[in-house]
Amino acid sequence: MEETIKLLTEAFGPSGEEETVRSLIKELIKGKVDRIFEDDLGNLFVLRDGPSPKLMVSAHMDEIGIIVTHIDDNGFLRLAPVGGVSPHLLPGQRLRFRDGVTGTVYYEKIKEWKELEWSKLYLDIGQSDAEGAGRMVSIGDPACLDQPFKVLQGGRYMAKAMDDRVGCAVLVEVINSLPEQLPQAVCFVFSVQEELGLRGARTAAYRYEPDYGLAVDVTLVGDTPKAQTMAVSLGRGPTVKVKDSSVFCHPLVRKQMIETAEKHEIPYQLEVLERGGTDAGAIHISREGVPSGAISIPCRYVHTSSEMVDSSDVNYAVAFLKKLLIRQWPSVEENNYG
């Protein structure tokens, strides 16, 4: 598991540039699936056949990053965000382009820290004129944060792009350990462009037409000094999402999740995330509506170069998702929503 998380978090993959992550995932799940295909946006569908109902489980492959907007005469690059990146977290950080070109972010002289806007930031890739820089990078090139995966003493993991490669790793682990027969069909979707507004999950759900949707993603926590008030902590288990800004999780799905966790003695936390969304937000309003929920992995410092999770939460998330997929879900008729 540790190796998979390291491999996936260190890979290059800002929104719209998910190829590397997608090929790594294809390698990691070789031979363990009934069908596998990609759609035109780049979503990866991994299918396990079975009777109805149909479950869709989604984790996003993309990560936040930046895009180059301008190259000046002295070879400095100007940047815009890809997804929810704060300019205040970038000075001193290294950024890496797809082909390995690397640089560090710094800022123009300012009087007060709050004046630090995107227009004050620049990226130095070690070139001294526009021509040199232009040979290495073009306008519109995306870059991601550049930090290696680390295991901390005590079993916590720290990496860039833990959001949501840790979710991808959970899906990979579950795909590789499911039994031969499943009580219902499952489609694992490794989605694109979540950080830009749940875009990949939207077309994926339209195509697969699931009866139920589940997202696996990270969530914020309330357990750091003077954090926002939030009843989620690192190391107390994965969450059963109740609500975030993108979805109010369906009561039937929440009930299935809570029953399953309690039956198998999997520790879980109830999650109300006041700001932020996840793929379930797109899945549940697909077509005529899809009862959906989400498992989240508590994560500190989301959207920084050192996103931190607890290995026990990750392992319990794998066990939890597996139990959810091998239990029988109610048939759609039984729901009486039709």
Ligand code: CO
């Ligand atoms: Co995110």
Ligand code: ZN
């Ligand atoms: Zn995410």
